[in-house]
Amino acid sequence: MRTRHRRRVIGVDDHGVDDHGVDDRGDASSATRHRRRVIGVDDHGVDDHGDARRAPRDGVGGRMARLAFLGTPALAATCLQALLDRHDRREHDVVAVVCQPDRPQGRGQKVEASPVKQRALQAGVPVLQPTTLKKGSPDGDEFFGRFSSLGVDMAVVAAYGRIVPQRLLDLPPRGFVNVHASLLPRWRGAAPIQRALQAGDRQTGVCLMHMVPALDAGDVFATDTVTITDDDDGATLTDKVAARGAALLGRHLDDLLAGRLPRAPQPDEDVTYASMLTKDEAAVPFQETARAVFDHCRAMVPWPGSQTVVDGEVVKLFQPALTDVDTSGVAPGTLVDVDRVLGALFSCADRAVAFATVQRPSKARVPAWQWAQGRRG
Incomplete structure (x- = not known):
């Protein structure tokens, strides 16, 4: 029988609904029904999945791999689902989801849960929402302590919105893997999909990248190409890239965890940067x-x-x-x-x-x- 642990959340109200509002947010009502107080770990530093889950096909030391996910918008939620599918099949264990703090957005400044947070709450996965990751700040140091206690084997990042510092990158044995929405080294940065469209690119894609402190400069594990047509805009192309990124992650997840997937350094030439939209x-x-x-x-x-x-x-x-x-x-x-x-x-x-x-x-x-x-x- 599974043990129920009381959880609390950083930046979440008593209903488990956050106040994050971005234009592509979904309905928060389903998250409200869960009435969870989330965080990343209970008082004993364990999750509430118990020992009933079987080990994955390619486990970590013969046990179920422990995964964390960092992301916020709809694109990230699509990638998160690739991990949750394995979580639901008891192949791997998603022990925490990290997303940006809740903020009012839109014309009415309505408070809504982010797509990633909604997806995590619906799956019953703990949520962390630090205001900063910086060392020496109260929230950043508290988050570091909580994340350290999770025993994460690998972390996956997709459109999280913050630079992950080295001390966090060093924690998981298999590191941090970024699902980046371009064919690196073209369009490193915050808005790769939009800048590809704006530049008139006829193709873009998605990469699985080993994260380093420098912006999107890590070695690349795998890529997939996405064709851009005149019918595409920022919204439709985001959906295409998100679906392709989730599929790429799901296809290579076991090899990433087992350390079997080779990686290649990015070439120094043809580097371009995708600045944030204004x-x-x-x-x-x-x-x-x-x-x-x-x-x-x-x-x-x-x-x-x-x-x-x-x-x-x-x-x-x-x-x-x-x-x-x-x-x-x-x-x-x-x-x-x-x-x-x-x-x-x-x-x-x-x-x-x-x-x-x-x-x-x-x-x-x-x-x-x-x-x-x-x-x-």
């Missing part, structure tokens, strides 16, 4: 070519989006499309036409880019032709 990048750079504008706008989905100024009013623009309309002699950013099929056509350095739907301040998003009728009225 709110200012919502302004559409109509002075560039239509292709560059198209790539920029789809990279900004879902955040920060795309916007411009029409007749002194800031409007949000959605669903960009390339056109053959020549606007080489027109001032960039001019509204040259509104087509019932294509949408609102804005001039770029060479041709027009059309946006199918438009949103005025404090108004609903509507088809461009409907927005144009409202302007004339």
